[in-house]
Amino acid sequence: MQQDKKTTHRAIIHLDMDAFYASVEVLDFPELAGLPVIVGGQSDRGVVSAASYAARECGVYSAMSVVVARRLCPEGIFRPGRLERYQEISGQIMAIFRDFTPLVEQISVDEAFLDVTGCERLLGTTKDIAEAIRKRVREEIGLTVSAGLASTKLVAKIASDQNKPDGITVVPLGGEAAFLAPLPIKRLWGVGKKTLPHLELLGVHTIGDLCRFPLEFLEKKFGKQGRHMYFCARGEDRRDVEVVVSEKSIGNESTFSYDLSDLNSIKQELLFLTTKVGERLRRKGYRGSTVTLKIKYYDFKSITRSCTLPQASNDSAEIYAAILRLLPKTEAGKKAVRLAGLSMGKLRTEDTPCQLDLFGGAEKQQRQHLTHAMDEINQRYGSLTIKPGRLTAKTRN
Amino acid sequence: MPIIVNISRDEFLSALASFQNITAKKGTIAILSNVLLEAENDTVQMTCTDLEIGLRHTIPAEVLSPGSITLPSKKLFEIVREAGSDHIHLKEKNNSWVEITIESGNYNVCGMESDEFPHFPEYNNDQLIEIKSSSLIDLVDKTSFSMANDGESQFTLTGILLEKHHRDDTLFLRFISSDGHRLSVMQVNAGEDINLLDIDNRKVIIPKKGIQEIRKFCEISDTISISIEEKQAVFKTNNSILIIRLMNGEFPDYQTLMNIIDREKFIEVNREYILHAFKRMSLFAEDKYNIVQFVLYDNKINLASQSMDIGNAREDISVNYEGDEIKLGFNGKYFIETLSVMKSENIKLFISSNESPCMVISDNDPEFISIIMPMHL
Numbered sequence: 001m002q003q004d005k006k007t008t009h010r011a012i013i014h015l016d017m018d019a020f021y022a023s024v025e026v027l028d029f030p031e032l033a034g035l036p037v038i039v040g041g042q043s044d045r046g047v048v049s050a051a052s053y054a055a056r057e058c059g060v061y062s063a064m065s066v067v068v069a070r071r072l073c074p075e076g077i078f079r080p081g082r083l084e085r086y087q088e089i090s091g092q093i094m095a096i097f098r099d100f101t102p103l104v105e106q107i108s109v110d111e112a113f114l115d116v117t118g119c120e121r122l123l124g125t126t127k128d129i130a131e132a133i134r135k136r137v138r139e140e141i142g143l144t145v146s147a148g149l150a151s152t153k154l155v156a157k158i159a160s161d162q163n164k165p166d167g168i169t170v171v172p173l174g175g176e177a178a179f180l181a182p183l184p185i186k187r188l189w190g191v192g193k194k195t196l197p198h199l200e201l202l203g204v205h206t207i208g209d210l211c212r213f214p215l216e217f218l219e220k221k222f223g224k225q226g227r228h229m230y231f232c233a234r235g236e237d238r239r240d241v242e243v244v245v246s247e248k249s250i251g252n253e254s255t256f257s258y259d260l261s262d263l264n265s266i267k268q269e270l271l272f273l274t275t276k277v278g279e280r281l282r283r284k285g286y287r288g289s290t291v292t293l294k295i296k297y298y299d300f301k302s303i304t305r306s307c308t309l310p311q312a313s314n315d316s317a318e319i320y321a322a323i324l325r326l327l328p329k330t331e332a333g334k335k336a337v338r339l340a341g342l343s344m345g346k347l348r349t350e351d352t353p354c355q356l357d358l359f360g361g362a363e364k365q366q367r368q369h370l371t372h373a374m375d376e377i378n379q380r381y382g383s384l385t386i387k388p389g390r391l392t393a394k395t396r397n
Numbered sequence: 398m399p400i401i402v403n404i405s406r407d408e409f410l411s412a413l414a415s416f417q418n419i420t421a422k423k424g425t426i427a428i429l430s431n432v433l434l435e436a437e438n439d440t441v442q443m444t445c446t447d448l449e450i451g452l453r454h455t456i457p458a459e460v461l462s463p464g465s466i467t468l469p470s471k472k473l474f475e476i477v478r479e480a481g482s483d484h485i486h487l488k489e490k491n492n493s494w495v496e497i498t499i500e501s502g503n504y505n506v507c508g509m510e511s512d513e514f515p516h517f518p519e520y521n522n523d524q525l526i527e528i529k530s531s532s533l534i535d536l537v538d539k540t541s542f543s544m545a546n547d548g549e550s551q552f553t554l555t556g557i558l559l560e561k562h563h564r565d566d567t568l569f570l571r572f573i574s575s576d577g578h579r580l581s582v583m584q585v586n587a588g589e590d591i592n593l594l595d596i597d598n599r600k601v602i603i604p605k606k607g608i609q610e611i612r613k614f615c616e617i618s619d620t621i622s623i624s625i626e627e628k629q630a631v632f633k634t635n636n637s638i639l640i641i642r643l644m645n646g647e648f649p650d651y652q653t654l655m656n657i658i659d660r661e662k663f664i665e666v667n668r669e670y671i672l673h674a675f676k677r678m679s680l681f682a683e684d685k686y687n688i689v690q691f692v693l694y695d696n697k698i699n700l701a702s703q704s705m706d707i708g709n710a711r712e713d714i715s716v717n718y719e720g721d722e723i724k725l726g727f728n729g730k731y732f733i734e735t736l737s738v739m740k741s742e743n744i745k746l747f748i749s750s751n752e753s754p755c756m757v758i759s760d761n762d763p764e765f766i767s768i769i770m771p772m773h774l
Binding site for chain 1: 548549550575577578579580649650651654686688726728752754768770771772773774
């Protein structure tokens with residue numbers, strides 16, 4: 001199998017939105033165009049999650065603390081993040097990508113790998129395809145996206161960063177090593193703060209420098225990572241574009257409008273959240289096996305308690321039962337609670353094999369039918385049209 | 398009076414060894430990690446408890462001064478285990494300190510006063526009936542592997558259900574265990590006295606730890622007296638007694654489940670062969686579910702498993718089968734455990750669909766039934 005992968009060359013496009021969050025802000029608020037827009041919390045405790053290119057000129061980059069960013073770019077326009085809006089746009093963009101090939105591996109909200117091997121006859125050269133995608137995103141969404149084209153994911157990703165913003169970089173087959181050689185060594189995946197000084201001591205400043213060292217040497221010095229670097233530096237990367245990138249967890253939390261001390265009200269809020277999380281799990285076709293309850297007290301101290309279900313589930317009632325078992329392990333009811341949340345982890349898709357139960361199978365099946373019917377109604381008439389009786393009094397937030 | 402005794406090292410050691418699982422439990426009551434020693438009339442009575450299980454042995458000793466004391470179970474066991482001599486000399490000193498003398502060695506261990514030790518449960522001698530240890534061992538060994546683990550399923554499934562069962566004119570004592578995915582039922586013809594056992598019209602469930610202790614207790618003697626009282630099970634030999642608190646709660650209706658199995662269609666296969674085939678498949682089976690694919694078609698069972706990291710395995714076993722193809726998944730471990738406790742050369746597999754329970758029985762294990770639920774593939 002691995003031999004095959006080496007011989008049949010793949011055509012991979014890495015697409016990376018330019019300053020995505022900041023660009024969406026500009027898209028929604030055109031008056032911000034050209035200004036240094038910085039997304040990432042208005043309080044000084046946050047970090048920058050995105051900066052427009054104007055802001056980057058001042059030296060602001062993502063993950064920098066907001067305080068530092070403010071100092072570097074006093075005229076910067078700081079916006080709180082609107083994650084839901086970004087996700088909405090992201091969904092539209094990914095849908096465009098999927099019009100070209102089903103082999104889309106979304107690696108974050110604003111970037112994805114596309115495998116377009118074999119599409120040439122239908123859609124033209126890889127470069128034509130990339131340009132067509134870029135054009136559609138520009139025209140339909142109004143945002144720019146940079147593309148990197150190569151035969152491996154690794155090189156494609158590095159390439160897309162090469163001519164940002166709104167650029168396209170094509171690395172021809174066989175030209176991977178030559179393309180990588182002049183780039184600074186820190187651009188290589190897996191080379192971080194820890195490895196960098198060691199490499200510099202060896203006189204390695206560019207990726208090309210690293211290629212001079214034999215595999216044995218790197219393996220001896222850096223272990224597994226050395227082997228990884230050896231192949232990466234040559235642009236060799238056998239990983240396929242993986243269509244399904246599983247989500248790690250699905251959860252909901254809510255900060256109450258006033259702190260709750262009454263256990264029943266807290267339970268009601270949790271039932272509401274559980275109902276929502278259950279619905280989301282089922283809509284996305286997941287089952288989760290770990291249930292985590294999060295409670296933040298009035299004094300901002302927050303704790304989590306979690307348990308593992310005997311079998312992965314997406315049944316709201318089962319999840320709520322687990323939440324009720326976890327709740328006594330917190331001080332909710334004794335201490336006022338400001339926020340409650342829950343999340344389901346260790347997700348597996350519904351079609352993962354699962355062990356059937358000996359007892360109670362019929363009831364479980366009945367409940368599944370019921371849940372399914374409720375989901376269908378809620379999908380047509382709006383979330384929580386049908387809901388547990390205890391939530392009828394609770395108006396939707 | 399301070400206790401002073403000479404005890405035979407071997408008998409002392411085997412009694413202490415049998416306590417270790419019970420006293421090892423970490424709890425809030427310190428004295429429960431101790432063993433109670435009570436000396437009088439040429440015997441030492443040794444007791445331990447975790448409040449759910451109580452175990453007591455009476456061993457002969459040279460009692461120089463009667464009395465009682467409690468000593469840390471683990472430390473005492475370790476000292477005696479390492480002792481080279483035939484005899485152990487114990488002498489209580491002030492403030493519950495006990496001096497242990499072994500040949501020329503001296504060990505001072507701090508004990509606790511015996512009056513703080515929980516009372517050993519009362520039991521009724523009249524209700525005891527005799528049963529062969531080998532029968533009890535058979536019951537435990539053929540069911541204990543399929544008990545649920547804590548938190549894995551409903552609480553009562555972490556124990557074993559005891560029932561009487563009549564077939565024709567024979568009365569059986571039956572043990573039933575299930576972890577919610579598989580069920581093991583084993584029964585033995587243990588004599589007419591079983592009739593006297595008070596387990597009718599109620600769910601008598603012995604907890605997992607108790608079952609483990611029963612298995613060890615069976616090694617003491619060839620016959621054991623047992624009784625089931627309202628809240629406890631009593632197991633007794635001449636010099637030892639084990640009392641286990643019963644679990645409260647319901648056990649799922651397993652009988653209905655056994656009745657729905659289609660007993661017409663079955664396939665027969667060599668036990669050892671398919672057992673080892675399952676073991677080979679398990680080498681490649683992934684994650685905790687140990688998934689082995691099982692396809693039945695055209696006089697063949699095709700077993701297959703695969704792991705993302707390692708590779709895959711596939712194997713055909715010839716059988717007599719001429720029905721529609723049935724494709725299902727099983728947790729390989731369930732089959733391995735079931736087939737390992739059976740003795741027959743051949744076994745019968747009752748499989749009717751990929752969503753219904755599969756039954757495993759054999760002619761040479763006539764009183765054993767195993768039911769395994771398949772997996773959704």
